[in-house]
Amino acid sequence: MTILYAIFVDPFVQMAGAPDLLVQALWDGLVSGVLYALIALGFVLIFKASGVFNFAQGIMVVFAALTLVGLHEKGVPAFLALALTVAVMFVLAVGVERVVLRPLVNQPDIILFIATFGLTYFLIGFGELIFGGNPKAMITDQLFLPRGVVDVPMLGGMVSFQKIDIAAAIIASLMVAGLAVFFQNTRIGRALRAVADSHKAALSVGISLNQIWVIVWFAAGLVALAAGIMWGARSEVSFALEIIALKALPVLVLGGLTSVPGAIIGGLIIGVGEKLGEFYWGPLVGGGIESWLAYFIALAVLLVRPQGLFGEKIIERI
Amino acid sequence: MLYRETGQFKTTYAADMAVFPLRQDRIGLAVILAAALTLPFVAGEYMLSAVMIPLLIFALATIGLNLLVGYTGLLSLGTAGFMGVGAYACYKLTTFFPDVNIVVWILVSGFFSAGVGALFGLPSLRIKGFYLAVATLAAQFFLQWCFTRIPWLYNNNISGAIEVPGRTLFGEFVTGPNASAEMRYLVVLAVVALLTWIASNLVHGRIGRSWMAVRDMDIAAELIGIRLLPTKLLAFAVSSFYCGVAGALMVFLWYGSAEPEVFSINQSFLILFMVIIGGLGSLIGSFFGAALIYVLPIALKAVPPLFGLSIAAATVEHMTFMIVGALIIGFLIAEPHGLARLWQTGKQKLRTWPFPY
Amino acid sequence: MNGPGPNETAMRKAEPRAERADGAPSAPPGRSTGEVLLAVENVSLRFGGVKAISDVSFDIRKGEVRAIIGPNGAGKTSMLNVINGFYHPQDGRITFKGETRSKMRPSVAAAQGIARTFQNVALFKGMTTLDNIMTGRALKMRRGFFWQLWRHGPAMAEEVEHRKFVEEIIDFLDIEAVRKVPVGKLPYGLQKRVELGRALAMEPELLLLDEPMAGMNLEEKEDMCRFILDVNNEFGTTVALIEHDMGVVMDLSDRVVVLEYGRKIADGTPDEVKRDQKVIDAYLGVAH
Numbered sequence: 003m004t005i006l007y008a009i010f011v012d013p014f015v016q017m018a019g020a021p022d023l024l025v026q027a028l029w030d031g032l033v034s035g036v037l038y039a040l041i042a043l044g045f046v047l048i049f050k051a052s053g054v055f056n057f058a059q060g061i062m063v064v065f066a067a068l069t070l071v072g073l074h075e076k077g078v079p080a081f082l083a084l085a086l087t088v089a090v091m092f093v094l095a096v097g098v099e100r101v102v103l104r105p106l107v108n109q110p111d112i113i114l115f116i117a118t119f120g121l122t123y124f125l126i127g128f129g130e131l132i133f134g135g136n137p138k139a140m141i142t143d144q145l146f147l148p149r150g151v152v153d154v155p156m157l158g159g160m161v162s163f164q165k166i167d168i169a170a171a172i173i174a175s176l177m178v179a180g181l182a183v184f185f186q187n188t189r190i191g192r193a194l195r196a197v198a199d200s201h202k203a204a205l206s207v208g209i210s211l212n213q214i215w216v217i218v219w220f221a222a223g224l225v226a227l228a229a230g231i232m233w234g235a236r237s238e239v240s241f242a243l244e245i246i247a248l249k250a251l252p253v254l255v256l257g258g259l260t261s262v263p264g265a266i267i268g269g270l271i272i273g274v275g276e277k278l279g280e281f282y283w284g285p286l287v288g289g290g291i292e293s294w295l296a297y298f299i300a301l302a303v304l305l306v307r308p309q310g311l312f313g314e315k316i317i318e319r320i
Numbered sequence: 321m322l323y324r325e326t327g328q329f330k331t332t333y334a335a336d337m338a339v340f341p342l343r344q345d346r347i348g349l350a351v352i353l354a355a356a357l358t359l360p361f362v363a364g365e366y367m368l369s370a371v372m373i374p375l376l377i378f379a380l381a382t383i384g385l386n387l388l389v390g391y392t393g394l395l396s397l398g399t400a401g402f403m404g405v406g407a408y409a410c411y412k413l414t415t416f417f418p419d420v421n422i423v424v425w426i427l428v429s430g431f432f433s434a435g436v437g438a439l440f441g442l443p444s445l446r447i448k449g450f451y452l453a454v455a456t457l458a459a460q461f462f463l464q465w466c467f468t469r470i471p472w473l474y475n476n477n478i479s480g481a482i483e484v485p486g487r488t489l490f491g492e493f494v495t496g497p498n499a500s501a502e503m504r505y506l507v508v509l510a511v512v513a514l515l516t517w518i519a520s521n522l523v524h525g526r527i528g529r530s531w532m533a534v535r536d537m538d539i540a541a542e543l544i545g546i547r548l549l550p551t552k553l554l555a556f557a558v559s560s561f562y563c564g565v566a567g568a569l570m571v572f573l574w575y576g577s578a579e580p581e582v583f584s585i586n587q588s589f590l591i592l593f594m595v596i597i598g599g600l601g602s603l604i605g606s607f608f609g610a611a612l613i614y615v616l617p618i619a620l621k622a623v624p625p626l627f628g629l630s631i632a633a634a635t636v637e638h639m640t641f642m643i644v645g646a647l648i649i650g651f652l653i654a655e656p657h658g659l660a661r662l663w664q665t666g667k668q669k670l671r672t673w674p675f676p677y
Numbered sequence: 678m679n680g681p682g683p684n685e686t687a688m689r690k691a692e693p694r695a696e697r698a699d700g701a702p703s704a705p706p707g708r709s710t711g712e713v714l715l716a717v718e719n720v721s722l723r724f725g726g727v728k729a730i731s732d733v734s735f736d737i738r739k740g741e742v743r744a745i746i747g748p749n750g751a752g753k754t755s756m757l758n759v760i761n762g763f764y765h766p767q768d769g770r771i772t773f774k775g776e777t778r779s780k781m782r783p784s785v786a787a788a789q790g791i792a793r794t795f796q797n798v799a800l801f802k803g804m805t806t807l808d809n810i811m812t813g814r815a816l817k818m819r820r821g822f823f824w825q826l827w828r829h830g831p832a833m834a835e836e837v838e839h840r841k842f843v844e845e846i847i848d849f850l851d852i853e854a855v856r857k858v859p860v861g862k863l864p865y866g867l868q869k870r871v872e873l874g875r876a877l878a879m880e881p882e883l884l885l886l887d888e889p890m891a892g893m894n895l896e897e898k899e900d901m902c903r904f905i906l907d908v909n910n911e912f913g914t915t916v917a918l919i920e921h922d923m924g925v926v927m928d929l930s931d932r933v934v935v936l937e938y939g940r941k942i943a944d945g946t947p948d949e950v951k952r953d954q955k956v957i958d959a960y961l962g963v964a965h
Contacts, residue, residue, distance in 0.1 A: 127641025
């Protein structure tokens with residue numbers, strides 16, 4: 003009985019009793035949700051255009067951030083480092099297309115998926131070899147990103163908003179909007195959607211697959227860079243972020259692999275869900291449930307809707 | 321010239337269906353087993369405990385994962401979690417019943433792992449491919465969380481780690497600080513050989529065929545009467561059994577103590593890589609894959625000094641990551657069936673040598 | 678469509694069938710006992726808003742060769758999928774061997790003796806010919822998991838026993854030479870043959886063939902026709918097939934059901950169907 007009370011009643015009593023804490027938890031969850039969504043967005047871009055489930059997207063986030071900070075550490079001015087990092091992401095996109103995608107075209111999806119595991123390991127090794135394995139601080143000030151806290155009295159308490167979080171939410175929203183416009187209204191966007199539907203049909207009307215792949219991987223790289231800067235500013239930059247980047251996977255399957263709105267809403271659900279879960283239910287089992295709650299939320303949704311919330315229902319044909 | 325089937329006629333179906341239909345292969349296997357048995361008398365302590373024991377244990381885990389990924393086509397990223405279940409189950413069992421032989425508990429702990437594996441395999445009926453891979457991450461992170469947060473599992477040790485007690489077999493220590501490398505090696509060898517033989521029996525019979533049928537075309541398999549859920553759950557259970565036993569062996573006969581970090585997601589990846597490089601759907605490939613990936617960092621450490629180069633430990637680690645990543649991509653491009661296929665091709669060449677036409 | 682093909686005489690081997698051509702069209706076919714093996718009644722199947730099958734009824738009699746024809750997208754394959762339980766219809770009943778169900782389940786269909794080949798070959802590509810056909814014996818093999826761990830003794834005896842049966846099928850289909858070749862490496866015509874072998878290994882009472890001759894050359898078609906007739910004659914297996922080659926359909930089948938846009942538009946002997954105005958309209962188009 004006490005257990006049932008502790009699970010089903012007490013957390014809600016706490017929520018109602020201290021609404022300011024609830025708002026704080028919601029906000030924290032939303033911000034991490036936005037960042038998960040940003041990582042998941044990179045996955046969706048690549049999956050839509052090349053059918054590759056890019057496991058390395060999470061590592062690309064860390065790799066981009068590490069390159070930026072690492073270059074600055076080696077004495078490159080902040081904005082030049084930023085430009086160079088963009089260039090590195092472009093080189094990476096070209097390299098991936100040449101070395102991984104082109105030779106593996108027409109292989110089963112699962113082979114390409116596993117190939118991105120290889121890419122993940124390669125990037126980890128490469129990044130650490132060049133920039134070292136120690137955690138680094140993000141160059142927040144040099145990039146003129148805001149720092150500090152805004153405290154807002156609310157609901158009989160105080161809710162604090164990190165300025166960087168607000169900036170992250172704004173930048174992420176802008177990127178999502180920009181990508182949506184790009185997909186819907188440009189020639190390349192149309193070509194991307196065509197490639198997503200059918201490689202062969204797209205080829206037959208004269209769309210260059212190789213070019214499209216470079217473009218999406220580069221776009222995914224830019225999204226990764228933005229996500230990396232935000233995450234880096236919130237904690238620090240090292241490949242330990244990999245675990246956080248993996249959280250984008252449940253976000254992705256929750257939203258459906260091909261849906262941009264799905265990635266965003268999935269991100270928010272997971273972000274808020276795990277914060278509330280950790281804050282109100284975590285103490286019941288000793289805490290730390292953030293490490294697996296996201297996967298269980300995704301699993302529960304998948305059991306009901308195997309194609310995810312926004313994915314298209316697959317009718318199997320034989 | 322010596323390696324061909326000419327003159328070896330099969331007069332029964334049983335002979336034709338043997339795992340090693342060629343006499344030369346059977347002789348080769350006998351030689352390898354004999355060599356493995358004599359190794360403790362010739363090899364040193366380092367060779368046994370730092371190379372052979374880990375290699376065999378990884379091979380066992382790789383076989384386990386290969387049964388699931390390579391034979392049944394279900395991608396799992398929860399391997400390390402299932403290994404951990406085996407290790408912790410064995411630890412609890414030998415704590416409660418210290419008088420029962422430890423080898424028995426190592427094998428029994430596999431059943432705990434099999435149960436947990438089957439439980440996390442349940443979603444596989446509804447979800448496949450990437451989705452299933454993500455679902456198995458739930459197992460990985462949840463199990464690792466259990467190993468950290470449930471003090472009962474590690475007997476409330478302040479260190480949060482398992483400390484392996486000394487246990488004996490035939491009056492000799494096999495676990496704990498007093499166990500000799502020879503004794504540990506022989507036990508590992510026996511367990512791995514037995515389980516490899518059983519895996520070979522399974523995959524060559526009815527069950528292996530139904531696994532492969534599910535892998536290659538699950539719809540057709542269902543329509544010829546193979547029930548998908550029991551077949552997939554059996555694959556999860558058997559695979560997890562192997563991983564669980566490998567986990568127990570790893571902690572009890574290799575590390576001697578273990579923190580939850582041993583069963584982290586990176587361990588899962590490492591074993592998946594062994595499966596891929598060794599060859600999906602190949603038992604012998606599992607040994608090759610485990611050997612290549614496990615020996616790689618050791619070789620990286622050992623080889624450059626021979627040429628007078630010095631290489632920092634951290635650099636070795638980073639280079640291992642890079643090389644493993646590149647190897648994965650390289651193998652997928654050049655030989656998606658892994659080292660096992662290279663081995664097959666080699667044998668085929670040898671069979672027709674010196675007149676290939 | 679274009680009348681009996683040039684290969685007509687080569688295929689026309691079963692004697693009763695030849696006699697029937699000039700006899701009364703409504704007379705029961707030679708080898709059919711007239712007993713109904715499978716009946717579908719008022720079956721409708723929808724995918725979202727798309728109607729694949731609407732209100733179709735027909736039956737298959739024991740021992741006959743029943744053809745399902747119709748233009749592309751008429752719902753033929755969906756019909757087979759309903760019969761062996763891969764699709765579940767929203768309305769209607771399926772009666773097989775006297776048991777009436779609102780929907781089949783794949784496991785039930787397989788256990789009751791319905792086997793199937795597929796339009797796009799659905800073999801287990803990574804396995805050898807032998808293993809593919811052995812897999813067809815899955816339901817007949819009884820030795821459980823613990824016997825399988827120890828592959829000698831009873832489990833091996835069982836394997837050998839089923840291997841003998843499978844070798845007979847391999848012999849029947851004339852594919853001894855590719856016994857140990859992975860099926861992914863076989864040419865298309867042989868793959869179709871192996872697929873038939875896998876279905877036969879189930880010792881089915883009802884064999885569903887989805888375009889068994891699609892994409893084959895003349896010689897391969899003739900071979901396949903011979904196999905189908907032999908299966909029907911020698912083992913007494915009831916056959917339902919979808920086929921686009923009208924020459925083959927008219928020669929092989931005892932009765933034909935014609936679907937168009939998910940509806941049944943004709944049902945009867947080949948001759949009746951050939952003369953049916955609706956069928957002619959469906960195939961040749963009709964002036965409006």
